[in-house]
Amino acid sequence: MKQSSVDREMTMELIVGTFMFMVLLALAYFTIVLGRASFFEKKFPLEVEFEDVMGLRKDDNVVQRGMTIGKVKSLKLIEGKVRVLAMLDSSLTLKTDYKITVISTSILGGRNMEVKVGSEQAPPLPHDMMPQGTKPFDLMAEAAEAVHEIRLSMNQGGILTNLEQSVASIKDISGKISRGEGTIGKLVNDEGVYNEFQSVAKEIRGVVARVQEITDKISKGEGTLGKLISDDSVYTNVAAVAANLKDISDRLNKGEGTLGKLLAKDDQLYKDISTTASSLKDITGKIERGEGLLGKLINDETLYNDVKSAVNEFRTTVDDYRETSPVVSFTTLLMGAF
Amino acid sequence: MLLLFEAILCMRHLFKRRNRVEVLRQMFTGGIKSLAVITVVASFTGMILALQTGIEMRRFGQEVYIGAAVMVSMLREMGPFMTGLILAASVGSSIAAQMGTMVVSEEIAALELMSINPVRFLVMPRLVAMAIMTPFLSFYSCIMGVVGGGIVGMTQLNVPWSAYIDNATRFADNKDLFVGMLKAFLFGIIIVIIACHQGFATTQGAVGVGNATRRTVILSFLTILIVGYMITRFFYV
Numbered sequence: 001m002k003q004s005s006v007d008r009e010m011t012m013e014l015i016v017g018t019f020m021f022m023v024l025l026a027l028a029y030f031t032i033v034l035g036r037a038s039f040f041e042k043k044f045p046l047e048v049e050f051e052d053v054m055g056l057r058k059d060d061n062v063v064q065r066g067m068t069i070g071k072v073k074s075l076k077l078i079e080g081k082v083r084v085l086a087m088l089d090s091s092l093t094l095k096t097d098y099k100i101t102v103i104s105t106s107i108l109g110g111r112n113m114e115v116k117v118g119s120e121q122a123p124p125l126p127h128d129m130m131p132q133g134t135k136p137f138d139l140m141a142e143a144a145e146a147v148h149e150i151r152l153s154m155n156q157g158g159i160l161t162n163l164e165q166s167v168a169s170i171k172d173i174s175g176k177i178s179r180g181e182g183t184i185g186k187l188v189n190d191e192g193v194y195n196e197f198q199s200v201a202k203e204i205r206g207v208v209a210r211v212q213e214i215t216d217k218i219s220k221g222e223g224t225l226g227k228l229i230s231d232d233s234v235y236t237n238v239a240a241v242a243a244n245l246k247d248i249s250d251r252l253n254k255g256e257g258t259l260g261k262l263l264a265k266d267d268q269l270y271k272d273i274s275t276t277a278s279s280l281k282d283i284t285g286k287i288e289r290g291e292g293l294l295g296k297l298i299n300d301e302t303l304y305n306d307v308k309s310a311v312n313e314f315r316t317t318v319d320d321y322r323e324t325s326p327v328v329s330f331t332t333l334l335m336g337a338f
Numbered sequence: 339m340l341l342l343f344e345a346i347l348c349m350r351h352l353f354k355r356r357n358r359v360e361v362l363r364q365m366f367t368g369g370i371k372s373l374a375v376i377t378v379v380a381s382f383t384g385m386i387l388a389l390q391t392g393i394e395m396r397r398f399g400q401e402v403y404i405g406a407a408v409m410v411s412m413l414r415e416m417g418p419f420m421t422g423l424i425l426a427a428s429v430g431s432s433i434a435a436q437m438g439t440m441v442v443s444e445e446i447a448a449l450e451l452m453s454i455n456p457v458r459f460l461v462m463p464r465l466v467a468m469a470i471m472t473p474f475l476s477f478y479s480c481i482m483g484v485v486g487g488g489i490v491g492m493t494q495l496n497v498p499w500s501a502y503i504d505n506a507t508r509f510a511d512n513k514d515l516f517v518g519m520l521k522a523f524l525f526g527i528i529i530v531i532i533a534c535h536q537g538f539a540t541t542q543g544a545v546g547v548g549n550a551t552r553r554t555v556i557l558s559f560l561t562i563l564i565v566g567y568m569i570t571r572f573f574y575v
Contacts, residue, residue, distance in 0.1 A: 009359060009362075009363075012362060012363060012366045013362055015366065015370055016362055016365050016366050016369070016370060019369070019370060019373070019474070020474060023474045023477055023478055024474075026477070026478075026481060027474075027477055027515075030477075030515060031512055031515065033507050034507060034510055034511050034512045034514070034515055035511070035512050059508075106400070
């Protein structure tokens with residue numbers, strides 16, 4: 001009887017002890033798991049300063065290219081900045097063009113610290129320099145601000161008033177249209193206008209048919225316009241003319257020919273012409289002033305009279321000679337015979 | 339409260355063999371024998387939590403987070419609370435009935451006549467046994483609840499076990515675990531003290547025993563709820 005009682009007691013103790021032992025084991029395991037304690041892994045610290053961490057918390061993940069590489073260990077507010085200490089699974093070498101920022105994991109919340117080490121060709125960040133985190137992009141805050149600005153502009157910028165006025169105008173216009181007022185109202189309501197439009201459309205169809213006919217002729221190469229479009233010789237002639245014009249303009253540019261010389265930068269011809277004009281002006285001036293033979297001829301009456309009398313005398317002399325020449329000739333012949 | 343102080347004072351006799359054996363017996367009776375019902379209740383609590391939370395979260399495509407919801411709920415509230423209710427209903431009522439019967443059959447008076455302190459002899463072993471067992475049972479119920487939730491997550495919501503456990507352990511921490519166990523510890527003490535007090539205060543024979551049992555369950559439930567709220571407020575607000 002006593003042995004049975006002892007056995008029962010032992011069994012009871014064994015069951016209770018086993019249960020307690022197992023629960024204690026599970027409790028220890030849970031404590032380690034929930035405490036996120038890692039006793040055997042080496043961790044690499046990374047300290048980053050942020051202006052704003054946007055709700056980043058202890059134990060949030062540190063990610064690189066979408067992979068979790070560590071966890072946030074602590075956050076401290078130091079001199080107006082947030083200093084975040086992260087423990088990484090492996091060491092990182094940050095380059096000077098690194099980027100560290102806080103990102104949202106979902107729209108329901110949750111933050112990760114994202115690390116971009118920088119490009120390979122960039123020099124490494126000096127060890128004594130504390131990495132600076134980029135200000136995070138708060139999507140919700142941006143959206144809220146945008147909505148706020150839209151609301152402000154709607155309330156204060158008069159968009160609502162304009163909208164109301166526009167709606168009133170549209171209502172007024174639609175009322176006029178439904179009442180058959182104005183061109184569109186008549187178009188909608190008046191059958192006569194519709195008929196007129198029908199006749200206009202018929203005319204337009206005729207015009208279109210004529211235009212079609214003309215374009216057909218042009219495409220066939222008929223008429224001047226058709227030849228212009230379809231005959232290559234016109235194009236060739238125009239091209240030749242253009243080539244000639246180009247040649248002429250080239251020669252002008254080179255200063256060839258009289259016109260070229262006139263247009264040339266070298267003003268020798270201009271100077272020569274100018275000198276000639278000056279000389280002519282001088283000569284005409286002298287003539288005007290009655291200087292020289294030509295001037296006297298033109299301006300001096302006496303010389304004119306002298307010349308006139310000399311000419312008269314010369315004519316008389318010639319006449320005399322003409323009259324006396326047969327006598328002289330006969331006399332000469334006669335005298336010659338002796 | 340006086341009963342509690344007296345029981346605490348009697349703990350100096352705890353390590354006497356007779357008391358040790360009695361404590362173990364009470365741990366077995368109150369704790370191990372409640373394991374079956376706690377397993378079922380906790381598993382289904384976790385399953386219901388996972389299903390209800392998962393159905394709502396699936397609207398947003400976030401059903402993978404049910405692990406976090408189940409784990410945090412079970413550790414902080416549901417584990418200790420469900421364990422407390424089960425123990426109040428089973429062990430508390432049993433203690434009250436036992437004490438009440440001993441009172442009405444004058445066994446308590448006989449103990450006093452033999453100079454045996456009934457508090458030391460009857461209350462202290464039960465108090466120690468429940469103070470130890472309730473936190474462990476609460477933790478056990480949490481595990482069962484999380485496992486139940488995980489099964490629902492895998493079978494009903496297509497949440498992989500690894501993702502479920504990853505989220506469950508990511509969002510809960512040791513504070514949740516130990517605050518929950520503190521609650522359970524206090525619930526164990528509350529159940530025993532109320533049950534013993536109601537049992538010792540039994541009058542009017544068998545009817546009185548029934549009344550004492552009923553009052554024990556009601557008072558234990560109410561006290562567990564109020565104390566649970568107070569502890570949550572103290573640690574989380």
